[in-house]
Amino acid sequence: SIVVANTATTSTLYSDTGLTHSTTYAYRVYAINSVGTSSPSSTASGTTLAVAPSSPTRLSATVASSSQINLTWTAPTDNGGSAITGYKIERSTDGGTTWSTIVPNSGSTSTTYSDAGLMPGTTYGYRVSTINSAGTSPPSNTASATTLAVAPSAPTGLTATAASSSQINLSWTAPNNGGSAIIGYMIERSTNGGSIWTTLVANTGSTATTYSNVGLSPSTTYAYRVSAINSVGTSPPSNTASATTNTGTVSLVTPGLVASDPLNKTATQQQLTANPGIWTFDGSAKAGGFPFFFNEDAQGLHIGVKAPKAGNWSGFYASTQSSTAPFPTLFHALVTAPSRTIPANDFNAGIYVQTAQPLINYVFCGESTSTTLTYWSVVLASGNANQATKTTTLYTDPAPNQPLTRDCTIVTNGQNYLEVFIDQKLVYQSTSLKQNMTTPFIFFLESQTSNAAQVLYGVFRNFYATSGESVVVNGIPAGATMVQIVDPTGAVLATASVSSGTATLPVGQFAYPLKAKIIVYGSGNKVVASTSGVVSIYAGDVYSVH
Known part of the structure; x- marks a missing residue:
């Protein structure tokens, strides 16, 4: 085809622009005078250089699971005159403010990619660039997706500390929330070393990582485990932590003298x-x-x-x-x-x-x-x-x-x-x-x-x-079976069984004051409460377990 019908100049140079990259073109030249046009010159050919491709289009991101997002896109219409050799894939976790390259070059012309190993409940943004021998295209449109949330992971670092004869305090570290905010914790307790667990609190309804278990029996070992709760479900239980409540104190509340x-x-x-x-x-x-x-x-x-x-x-x-x-x-x-x-x-x-x-x-x-x-x-x-x-x-x-x-x-x-x-x-x-x-x-x-x-x-x-001939002990915790008055030599001066949290010990026969201890026993003769030491006891005294 005729590129120029008459250059209207005697210059023997010409630049043919607007050509397609990476394309071979053949040329021949004619001279023109007032008489007419010459025969064509010899033929000369040249090939334009290749360039970086254009950007991929129609990038989309689809969540596949709690840890995977699938990407698809359309190959660019212009490969820059050089075959596409792969795609560069970038990812952002801050809404596109910063980007990190997760695939420098896919080494494939495939227009799909699965990004795995992601965090649950997290939004990821993506963009893709085309690569050929000449370079890398500008990035595609941005596409985002959010991985599915899962139940939280288990709380860690659970500890149990006895605060008194009737209270144990728990503390733990909050876990990964599984991509959904933690809304509470389930607390379980065992009194047989972990063979059987009962739910103490089904859902605390709080993000607090402490709990005080009150109303416990003295001198008793309790085991605990904690699970985190979010909108998806409940985590596996934490480590187990145990503590033994202190021995209860038997204190005089109403003197009989x-x-x-x-x-x-x-x-x-x-x-x-x-x-x-x-x-x-x-x-x-x-x-x-x-x-x-x-x-x-x-x-x-x-x-x-x-x-x-x-x-x-x-x-x-x-x-x-x-x-x-x-x-x-x-x-x-x-x-x-x-x-x-x-x-x-x-x-x-x-x-x-x-x-x-x-x-x-x-x-x-x-x-x-x-x-x-x-x-x-x-x-x-x-x-x-x-x-x-x-x-x-x-x-x-x-x-x-x-x-x-x-x-x-x-x-x-x-x-x-x-x-x-x-x-x-x-x-x-x-x-x-x-x-x-x-x-x-x-x-x-x-x-x-x-x-x-x-x-x-x-x-x-x-x-x-x-005021009486007996010593009364009230407030005895559940599980206690017997109360005794024991002198410093270990001799038992009086014994009474426990009924509805109370024991009445007949002591009218003694001369007072009795110098002795009051001891509350549970199963297996385990001491669950006692006076702080040897005390002066009178008939009519009323004591309580604290």
Whole structure:
């Protein structure tokens, strides 16, 4: 074809532009003058150079799974005059701000690619460039896709720490969320070393990585595992972590001791009269103007009387009465007789628990001394406002040569229930004995005699009154089976089973305070709670497990 019909110049150079790259062209030239056109020259040929191809088109990205995205595109219409040898593939995870080359040259004319090993729930952007021998094209359009989310991976670093006898604290590290935000955690617990698991919390509904498990039993080992939850599902469980709750503490919450006096200070009669403390000193000897004496020293409170004449009784006492509830129901003192026998007539010293009514209704525990012996007994009396009109001996110790000093403990509700202990041995008990006594009872330490020849003394020591005859332990955790009071030598002083979280230990027979520990046991005699050490225990005490 004619490229130029007449150059209109004598120049022997010409540039043919706008040619197709990598194409061979043949040329011949004619000379023109005024006469006409010459024959053509010889033929000369040349081939244009190849260039980089044009960009691929119609790039698309399709999610295949939680870890793979598939790409497809259309090969460019212009290969730049050189065969396409491959494609360069780039990827962005920040919306196209930055790009990284994932395939420098595919080495293939295939127009598909699968990008695998991706993170779940993540958006990836892509662009593709064509490669030939001349170079690389500009990138294609951008295409994006988001991999599917999966259940989270398992939480890591789970730890369990005992915070108290009833609480264990958990902590863990949040896992990879699987491409979907974590919405909570499932917490499981085992009490048999991981053989059986129960769901403690189905879903915490929080991204917090701590949890406090409360209301646990003391001295018990608990195992835990945690799983993460997102919109897709629940992860496998974390590592297992275990902790053992601390031993519970048994603490006194309500003391049973209502009143007490060791009766061992040094005080004269005049000093005791001026400062009587909890006591009121009085008696028929004082009212009748008969001899009476009292003083206190390390041996106890000495109360002495002398009858106005042989055979006529005279007495003197120290009395006390509780003014506030709870009123005591257990009374105790150590009583000492003056001697095993006296030259004439009789003498007695003991403790009395008497009604608050203006009646002479009482229970007596003490000694009686005559010309032949000293014996100990328990007596119930009833009467009018002035005197006892009826006495009933409930117990008399039949043993010969009885001790001159003995513990007396009276436990009564004033109506039908009565227990009496002498030297910590139960000597009388009834649940149907009519006593006709109302609270608050009046307690007496009294000496009486019909001997007019000399002043005879009863001695009293270690008085106390308590609100009951048992020790109660409340708040005992589930699984506990038994509570014991154990002295420092390991001797078990009292035992009680647990019922509905409470144990009641009968201890009325003891002299107080008891120096001992209170121990709560679970299965297999495992200690689940105890007092912090040896404590002073009184009947009527109420303890609780914390």
